[in-house]
Amino acid sequence: MDPLSIISVTAAAAQFVDFGVRLITKTADTYHNAAGASSKVAALEAISHDLAALARQVHEKVTLLESGGHVPTASERALLEQCRRCEEVNNEVLDAISSMRLRFTNDPAEQIQAGSEKKTEPRQKEPPPQIWSFMKALRVFWNDARIHDMELRLKNIRSSLMAALVADLWYARHFLLLSLSGPQVHHC
Amino acid sequence: MQCPPATQRGQATRRQVLLNQINQEQDDIIGISSPARVFPDAQHMKESLRVPPDQAIDTTDTACTNAVLQNLEFVSHTDRVQAISEAHHQTYEWIFKRHPSQLGSTDQLQWSSVPEWLEQECDNVYWVAGKPGSGKSTMMKYLVRDPRTVSCLQKWSSARPLLIAAFYSWNAGVGLQKSQEGLLQSLLYQIVEQAPDIAPRLLPERWAMLKIFGKAALEAFPKWKWQELFDAITLLGSLSIRSFNLAIFIDGLDEFISDLAELIQLVRRFHRCPGIKVCVSSRPWNDFRDAFADCPQLRMEALTKIDMELFVHGKLVANRAFKELQATSPTHATELHTTIVEKARGVFLWVSLVTMAILAGLTDGDSLADLQAMLEELPGDLEDLYGSLWSGIKPKYKHGGACILAIFHTFTRSPRSRLIELPDRLAASGIPARILWFADGGASTDPAYITQTLTRRLTSRTRGLLEISPSGQVDCLHRTVNDWLESVWSNLERTIPEDFDANLAVAVGISKDLDEDRKPYATKSRPELWAQVLFCFYFAARVVDSPQNRGPLVEAVDKLKASLSHRWAYKNAGFIAVAAEFGVSLYVLEKTDLDKNLSASAIDGINDNIISSLILGPLKDLEAWRAQWGADGDNLRQFALDREVFDFNAPWRYQLADTLIGAVAKKRKNSPTLTTLLSRLHEGVRHEIYFSDRNPSSLEIVIPANGSRSKVVPYRLAVLEMLEKHGAKVSVMARIRKITSNWVK
Numbered sequence: 001m002d003p004l005s006i007i008s009v010t011a012a013a014a015q016f017v018d019f020g021v022r023l024i025t026k027t028a029d030t031y032h033n034a035a036g037a038s039s040k041v042a043a044l045e046a047i048s049h050d051l052a053a054l055a056r057q058v059h060e061k062v063t064l065l066e067s068g069g070h071v072p073t074a075s076e077r078a079l080l081e082q083c084r085r086c087e088e089v090n091n092e093v094l095d096a097i098s099s100m101r102l103r104f105t106n107d108p109a110e111q112i113q114a115g116s117e118k119k120t121e122p123r124q125k126e127p128p129p130q131i132w133s134f135m136k137a138l139r140v141f142w143n144d145a146r147i148h149d150m151e152l153r154l155k156n157i158r159s160s161l162m163a164a165l166v167a168d169l170w171y172a173r174h175f176l177l178l179s180l181s182g183p184q185v186h187h188c
Numbered sequence: 189m190q191c192p193p194a195t196q197r198g199q200a201t202r203r204q205v206l207l208n209q210i211n212q213e214q215d216d217i218i219g220i221s222s223p224a225r226v227f228p229d230a231q232h233m234k235e236s237l238r239v240p241p242d243q244a245i246d247t248t249d250t251a252c253t254n255a256v257l258q259n260l261e262f263v264s265h266t267d268r269v270q271a272i273s274e275a276h277h278q279t280y281e282w283i284f285k286r287h288p289s290q291l292g293s294t295d296q297l298q299w300s301s302v303p304e305w306l307e308q309e310c311d312n313v314y315w316v317a318g319k320p321g322s323g324k325s326t327m328m329k330y331l332v333r334d335p336r337t338v339s340c341l342q343k344w345s346s347a348r349p350l351l352i353a354a355f356y357s358w359n360a361g362v363g364l365q366k367s368q369e370g371l372l373q374s375l376l377y378q379i380v381e382q383a384p385d386i387a388p389r390l391l392p393e394r395w396a397m398l399k400i401f402g403k404a405a406l407e408a409f410p411k412w413k414w415q416e417l418f419d420a421i422t423l424l425g426s427l428s429i430r431s432f433n434l435a436i437f438i439d440g441l442d443e444f445i446s447d448l449a450e451l452i453q454l455v456r457r458f459h460r461c462p463g464i465k466v467c468v469s470s471r472p473w474n475d476f477r478d479a480f481a482d483c484p485q486l487r488m489e490a491l492t493k494i495d496m497e498l499f500v501h502g503k504l505v506a507n508r509a510f511k512e513l514q515a516t517s518p519t520h521a522t523e524l525h526t527t528i529v530e531k532a533r534g535v536f537l538w539v540s541l542v543t544m545a546i547l548a549g550l551t552d553g554d555s556l557a558d559l560q561a562m563l564e565e566l567p568g569d570l571e572d573l574y575g576s577l578w579s580g581i582k583p584k585y586k587h588g589g590a591c592i593l594a595i596f597h598t599f600t601r602s603p604r605s606r607l608i609e610l611p612d613r614l615a616a617s618g619i620p621a622r623i624l625w626f627a628d629g630g631a632s633t634d635p636a637y638i639t640q641t642l643t644r645r646l647t648s649r650t651r652g653l654l655e656i657s658p659s660g661q662v663d664c665l666h667r668t669v670n671d672w673l674e675s676v677w678s679n680l681e682r683t684i685p686e687d688f689d690a691n692l693a694v695a696v697g698i699s700k701d702l703d704e705d706r707k708p709y710a711t712k713s714r715p716e717l718w719a720q721v722l723f724c725f726y727f728a729a730r731v732v733d734s735p736q737n738r739g740p741l742v743e744a745v746d747k748l749k750a751s752l753s754h755r756w757a758y759k760n761a762g763f764i765a766v767a768a769e770f771g772v773s774l775y776v777l778e779k780t781d782l783d784k785n786l787s788a789s790a791i792d793g794i795n796d797n798i799i800s801s802l803i804l805g806p807l808k809d810l811e812a813w814r815a816q817w818g819a820d821g822d823n824l825r826q827f828a829l830d831r832e833v834f835d836f837n838a839p840w841r842y843q844l845a846d847t848l849i850g851a852v853a854k855k856r857k858n859s860p861t862l863t864t865l866l867s868r869l870h871e872g873v874r875h876e877i878y879f880s881d882r883n884p885s886s887l888e889i890v891i892p893a894n895g896s897r898s899k900v901v902p903y904r905l906a907v908l909e910m911l912e913k914h915g916a917k918v919s920v921m922a923r924i925r926k927i928t929s930n931w932v933k
Contacts, residue, residue: 011400158404162404162405162408166397166408166410170410
C-alpha cells in the first residue's frame with residue numbers, strides 16, 4: 001500500500017477520534033448557541049450528520065484500500081483494525097443520539113419552536129441562557145463509567161493509530177521488529 | 189542502520205512517494221486533516237471543529253514546525269558554544285583581512301583569505317588548523333557571530349536567502365556532542381529554525397504524523413537514527429527543494445569520536461552540494477592534513493601573535509599592581525609581556541592560564557623579578573603546564589583542590605555518560621555545579637551565592653583548570669585538561685586526604701541537591717528523579733566501609749528516601765529493597781538488623797522483598813520500567829544493565845542473601861512463604877527469566893567452600909545452588925536434567 005493511502009486512512013480515523021473525544025469531553029459545545037429545544041434537536045442533527053460523515057470517510061478509505069487486492073502488512077492490519085473500532089464507536093454514539101432525539105422531540109417541555117431551524121442567525125447576538133452540551137445531555141442516557149470508558153477507547157484508538165503509522169512509515173515490512181519494538185505510547 | 193538492502197530500497201520508494209506528493213501538492217497531504225477540506229460544503233464544521241491549541245490537530249504550520257524543533261533539540265546542543273570563551277577585545281581582527289601584508293607578521297604564513305572564500309563560489313572547504321589550545325573554537329565562534337561574515341556570505345548567496353548553521357563538538361562532552369548524529373541533528377535544528385518551510389520536505393514522516401495527530405505525535409515518534417537524519421540532510425542537498433544558500437561551520441573535527449574518514453566524507457558531501465559551503469576547524473592531524481591539503485586554510489598559531497599581545501596587555505594593564513610596577517621599571521614590564529607571548533608558541537590557552545597565574549602573583553605582591561622567574565620555570569607544553577600549575581597551588585588549598593578534582597573525576601567517569609538522551613542536566617557533560625557544591629560540603633542553597641563562591645573556589649583550588657559554565661555545569665577548561673587529568677590521575681589520587689571518600693561526597697551531593705530541590709518546587713519528571721536516585725545509589729554502593737563514613741552515608745540515603753517519599757509509594761521493603769538491588773551494602777546492613785527485628789520485609793511481598801532484590805540485582809522490574817517510561821525507561825534500564833553497575837557488589841549481594849535466608853529460616857521454621865519465594869526465584873533464575881537481557885553469565889563469584897579452599901562459580905549457578913541449599917523446591921524435570929548433566933561430566 002502506498003504511504004499516501006496509509007496516511008489518508010489514518011488521518012480520517014484520527015479525525016473521527018478527535019471529533020469523538022471532543023464530543024464527549026467538552027462541557028460547552030459550539031454546536032448549540034441558541035436557546036430552545038428545537039435547536040437542541042438541530043444540534044443533535046448536526047452532530048449525528050458530522051459524526052456519520054466522518055465515519056463514512058473512514059469507511060470509504062478503508063474500502064478503497066481493501067479493494068486493491070493486496071495482502072495487508074502487519075502495520076496495515078493494525079490500522080484497519082483501528083478503523084473498525086471507529087465504526088463500532090460510531091454505531092454506539094449514533095444509537096445514543098437517536099434516543100436523545102426521540103426524547104427531545106417527544107418532551108413538550110423541550111419543544112418550544114418546532115421545525116428545523118438552520119444555523120443562519122448570527123451567533124454572537126444571542127448568548128445562550130444556559131450552556132448546553134452534548135456530553136451533559138448524554139449523561140442522561142449513559143452513566144459516567146460508560147462515558148469514561150468511551151473516552152478511553154477513543155484515546156486508545158488514537159495511540160494505536162500512531163503506533164501503527166510509525167511502524168508503517170519507519171519500519172515498514174519489518175514484521176518482527178514491529179511487534180517487538182513498537183514505540184511506547186503514553187496515555188494522557 | 190542495519191536493514192537488509194531490499195528493505196532500504198523499499199523504504200526509499202515509500203519515502204519518495206511521500207516526498208513527491210509533498211512537493212507537488214503540499215496542501216493535499218498536509219491539509220488532509222483540515223475539516224474544511226474533508227467537508228468543503230459543511231461550513232459550520234469548520235467552526236465547530238476548531239481545536240484548542242493544546243490538544244489534537246494543529247492546523248497551523250508554526251505549531252508543527254515548533255514541534256519538529258522540539259523533537260530535534262537536545263539538551264546539550266548549546267552547552268558547548270556557551271562554554272567557549274569569547275574572543276578578547278580586538279583579537280582575531282585579522283580574520284577579515286584580505287591581503288597577507290595586512291597581517292603584520294609575514295614569516296611563513298599559511299593563510300588563505302577568509303573573506304574571499306566566504307564571498308565566492310569555492311570548490312573546497314575552508315580548513316582552520318591549529319594546535320590544541322591555539323584558540324580555534326574561540327575564533328570559530330567569533331567568525332560565526334560577526335556581522336561581517338554574514339555580509340561576505342550574502343555576496344555569495346546573492347539573491348537567495350542565506351542560512352548559517354554551526355556545530356561545536358566537544359570530546360569531553362556527552363554522546364551527541366561528539367557524534368555525527370549529534371552534528372546532523374543540530375544542523376537540522378538550525379536549518380528548520382531559520383527556514384521552517386523546509387521541515388515537511390526534509391522530515392516528511394514526522395511532518396505527516398504531526399499534521400494528523402498534533403503534538404501528541406511527539407510521544408510516539410521513534411528516536412532519531414542515523415539513517416533518517418542522513419536522508420534528511422541528503423534531501424537538503426538536492427537543489428530542487430531548496431531556495432536558500434547554506435553556510436556550515438563545524439568546529440573541532442578532531443573532537444568527534446566517529447571514524448575520521450567517514451566524517452571527512454560527510455563534510456565533503458555537504459560541500460559538494462550546490463549552494464552549500466563548509467568551514468571546518470581541527471588539529472593538524474595527518475588524516476585532516478591529507479584530506480584538506482588543497483583546501484584554502486590557515487594555521488592559527490602562525491597568526492595569533494598580535495592577538496596574544498593584545499590579550500596579555502589588556503589583562504595586565506587592567507591590574508593596578510602591574511601598572512605600579514610598570515611605572516617603576518617599564519622595560520622589565522615589557523619584557524615580561526614579550527616572554528609570555530614568545531613562550532606560548534602559538535598556544536592561546538597557555539597565554540591565558542599563565543596570565544592568570546601572573547595576576548595571582550601580582551595580587552600576592554610578587555615583584556617583577558619573581559614573576560619573571562616564575563615565568564621561566566613554567567613549562568611551555570600545555571600538559572606540563574597543568575602539572576606545574578597544580579603543584580603551584582597554595583598548600584592550604586591543596587587538599588581542597590584534590591577533593592574537588594576527586595569529586596569531578598568520580599562523577600564524570602561513572603557510566604552516566606551512557607544516558608545520553610536523558611533530558612536533563614545530569615546528561616550534560618561535566619558535573620552540575622550544585623552537586624559539586626554540596627558534595628564539597630557547601631551549605632548555602634542560594635544559586636547566585638553558589639555560582640560566585642564556587643567560581644572563586646575553582647580558581648584558587650584548581651587554578652581554573654575546572655570552570656563553571658553559564659548553564660551551571662562545572663567542566664574542564666579545555667579538552668587537554670581532561671586528557672591531563674586522565675594521565676596523571678593515579679598520582680593525583682595520592683594527594684587526596686585519606687579520610688575523604690569521593691563516592692560518599694558525590695552521594696551526599698546528589699541527595700542534598702534533590703532534597704533542596706524539592707522544597708520550593710517539585711518540577712522534576714519521574715525519569716529524571718529516578719536517574720538521580722540511581723546515580724546516588726551507584727556512588728553510595730562504592731563508599732568504603734569505615735566508622736566515619738557510615739553515619740553520613742545512612743543520612744544521605746535517608747534524605748534521598750525522604751525526598752522521594754511524597755512521589756513514590758513503597759510497598760513492603762520498598763526503599764531498602766531498591767538499595768539492596770544496587771548493592772548499597774552499608775545502608776542495607778544498617779537497616780536490616782539480622783538478630784532481632786527481621787521483619788517481613790525480607791521475604792514478604794511478591795516483588796518487593798529484600799531477598800529477591802539481593803539476588804536479582806538492579807531494576808528487577810525491568811519490563812515495568814520500560815512500559816512505564818518508554819524511551820526514558822529504556823535509558824535508565826541501560827544504565828542499570830551496565831556491567832559496571834550490575835556486577836558491582838554482586839558477591840556481597842549473594843552473601844547477604846545467603847545469610848538473610850538462613851536467618852529467616854531459623855526464625856520461622858518451615859515457613860511456606862519462604863519456600864514459595866525460594867522456589868519461585870529458583871524457577872525464574874533457572875529459566876533465565878530474570879536475567880534475560882542482563883546476561884550475568886560472565887559474572888563469577890568466589891564461594892568459600894568447606895575447608896580453606898574456595899571455588900569460583902558463575903553467578904547464576906551459585907545462586908541456584910544457594911537457593912537449593914535453603915530448600916527451594918526443584919521440579920522433577922530440573923532434577924533429572926541436573927543429574928544427567930553431572931553424570932555426563
